[in-house]
Amino acid sequence: MIFTKMHGTGNDFIIIDDRDEKFLNRESSIAKILCDRHFGIGADGILVIRNSNSADIEMIIINSDGSYAAMCGNGIRCFAKYAYDENIIKKNEISIMTGDGIKIAKIEDNGGIAEKVKIYMGTASFETKNIPALLKEDIINHTIFVNNKEYKINSMLMGVPHTVVMGKLEKFDVNEGKYIEKYNEIFPEGTNVNFCEVVDESHVKVKTWERGAGATLSCGTGCCASAVAANKLGLTGKKVQVSVPGGIVYVEIEEDGVYMIGDSMITFRGETDLI
Template sequence: MKKIEFYKYHGLGNDFLIIDLMKKRPAVPDYNKLAEKICNRSFGVGADGILVLTKSRRADCCIDLFNSDGSWAEKSGNGLRIVAAYFHSNYARKKKLAFEINDEIADAEIIKSGSKGFSIKVSLGKPDFETKRVPMKSNGKFHINAPIEIEKTKFPVTVLSVGNPHTVLFVDRFDFDWKELGKIIEHSKYFPHRTNVEFVNIVSRSKVVLNDWERGAGATGSSGTGAAAAVVAGVVNGYINRKVEVVFPAGSLYIDWSEKDDNIYLTGPVAFICKGEYLFDAE
């Protein structure tokens, strides 16, 4: 048994456990298995994923993200904001931070901090629509408002990467089992590395409602990269503006897809939940 210290935060219900290895590295041979066990809501602490922090020569720290099913993931918008809150509270009280994740540098800015939590802005980089880089199995270079066939039904979707793969569907209402459809699309033949799935209802050109199915975690309270993908997909289809409020069950995230530099900026709240120790048995 190994004692693993953790810090639990959430961004609109999308919760993560931070495992900080920058000061002291515990002997954990398998972070995939640790994530699967500690994130279990019945037999572990419970979370959508873990964020493993190590030292970086290029940034304030390096982040490795593992989903609740144990799979490694490329990026999380809420995860980046959560690490910014943790780093600001436990290391440097500076407003601007930089993190290394999946060989990229993501910038973060503390907009507000206090006893009620944080408001944090992060850069998610530029979107990529090339199907081979998402990746998606497709005959076309792009897949924008084009159909995929799921159980003999065709659904028009927009597929893109914002550092991780996303499939966006625009819907008039949520009177269907979007969780089941999200799970089926995640594991469908089109996506060799699976995909996140966003179901988007447009309220106005500056506001959408989003239900998100996350690859490796399932339905989550919110998703930062999901919000980004939904807005970018809405813009390229001509439905919405570049600055949009994205409404989730627990509150709103704000996306700005900049015309100036093509980067996607995500702003929203982060709250600390608790810290503790988890006894990890790798067997």
């Protein structure tokens, strides 16, 4: 198998071009093998390239534990850059089919290479049936107790389920997210967990526990969810710099939805005999 390793603000992925469907229906087992950081290549997940009848290209996302993800913000930036740089789709606007529908990637070109990618991430839904969550009312500043600790949570569907906990980051260990993720009294399918600190009205800091991957250096959909939650609570404006352990992305909240802007990087290419 030929592969490319990429990352978006430290959220790393293995890109596999499978337009000939050689690995069809094997994605889960492949992800668990390749993403192992000791016995494999090491990554937070794999991104599989497939042809699409309704978009320019399709992205299949599999987490490191083998579970399927409908959407990944950092992943789709890496995916779009790869498709552009490798001349698979050489357009300044690329339509990408995901499990959360078609997303549009706008490419900022620099000498034939995608330097920045702006992604239309869709809209955030606070309806509990969409998250899904087992409460009737929107989850905004809702109090829960996990392991005898109080959390004020804000939950939404931002492509995938996200829960945002506001507060000083120093008060939270990101690994606390594993217990909120599986808080079955509310989240029957689990949730991604973001701890978000507001610096000022245009800047937040975030650290994320990802459902299916654990603590990551960055989560694109989590950055968007955190910006949306902070704005909804009246703590920030509609254009926000989001600082994560792996770098910086920018989130813009428009009338038609949420946009994320950031870079991505190819770290290395290789061939593996593990598959």
